[in-house]
Amino acid sequence: MENLLSIIAVVLYFAATCMIVPGLVHRSGIRIKLVFSLAILAIATHGWLISDLIFNPNGQNMSILNVASLIGFIICLVLTVSMWKTRLWFLLPVVYSFAAINLCAANFLPSTFMTHFEGKIELLIHITIALFAYSTLTIGALFALQLAWLDHQLKSKKSLVINPNLPPLMMVERHLFKVILIGTVLLTATLVTGAIYTEGMFSSPNAHKSVLSFIAWVLYCILLWGHYQQGWRGKRVLWLSISGTSLLTLAYFGSRFVREIILN
The missing domain is CATH 1.20.120 (Four Helix Bundle (Hemerythrin (Met), subunit A))
Structure with missing residues (x-):
């Protein structure tokens, strides 16, 4: 089935x-x-x-x-x-x-x-927020890639730009920063709930997850500050978004990929 x-x-x-x-x-x-x-x-x-x-x-x-x-x-x-x-x-x-x-x-x-979430509602809440934070910021990275592609098409004056099925550049940019803002809020909640409800957040098995997630959070905060305060756009936003998502991917999937896929 x-x-x-x-x-x-x-x-x-x-x-x-x-x-x-x-x-x-x-x-x-x-x-x-x-x-x-x-x-x-x-x-x-x-x-x-x-x-x-x-x-x-x-x-x-x-x-x-x-x-x-x-x-x-x-x-x-x-x-x-x-x-x-x-x-x-x-x-x-x-x-x-x-x-x-x-x-x-x-x-x-x-x-x-x-795993066993029975009687561990706090841990379930933490993991749920983390999943939505990662998913949202991954969507943000996809928007950043789409924005970079549209910008390249405009600069090279390719005919694909006038495709009516493609969104306007400014619309994509607005959605990009809204998504990243929501994702950063969720990532903040993930770090806070992890610090409160997760035992040994900075212990040996979990240290890399916490450190990489915190670095990604710093990058996203810098990205949002740079955009709303300094008017950052273009490649700087793209690379910060991709870097943040890559760090979060390594934080969760890196060690587990080695243990579950390669070693097993």
């Missing part, structure tokens, strides 16, 4: 992507309702499967593959709901493809990292 659900979700993600790409390449109209319907079906199937993979009678399997797939689910859900107000057609094929790959990996390459 899980294999069937995985295949269904991947096919639906692929179908939604195939409905978007021609509009980006040939500047033709994109059937929003059809794309949305396919994506929602894919996300619903994805959510059903990832819940089965994480929750079992022995506890919660928060393996690196399951967490990566859960983050992909969150990002896809947020961007799909947002497609009605913002032209995210450049980003959706990317996130749908990664979500499909992550889901297949979680289902066909099972790994185990059992």
Whole structure:
């Protein structure tokens, strides 16, 4: 059953992507309702499967593959709901493809990292905030990449710029800083709840996570200060955003990738 659900979700993600790409390449109209319907079906199937993979009678399997797939689910859900107000057609094929790959990996390459949230509501809150912080800031990095690509197209006067399916440069920039601001607030809450509710936050097993997360938080604070106080734009914002997301990726996935994937 899980294999069937995985295949269904991947096919639906692929179908939604195939409905978007021609509009980006040939500047033709994109059937929003059809794309949305396919994506929602894919996300619903994805959510059903990832819940089965994480929750079992022995506890919660928060393996690196399951967490990566859960983050992909969150990002896809947020961007799909947002497609009605913002032209995210450049980003959706990317996130749908990664979500499909992550889901297949979680289902066909099972790994185990059992946790127990029963009676640990504070830890569950901390982890939930952390997942949404990482997902939000990853979306911010995607917006930064889209902004850089649009800026490059404008400067090189490429014909793709006039594609009606692509959003205006200033709109992308406004969304970028709103997303980064929300993500930074969530990251702040993650660090605060971690310091309060997590035992041994700076002990040997967790020190690298805490240090890298704090450095990423500093970078995002500098980015926001630079934009709102100094008017920073362009490559400086792009590199700070990418650097912050990369540090957060290393903070959570770095050591766990070595332990769960390579060593096992």
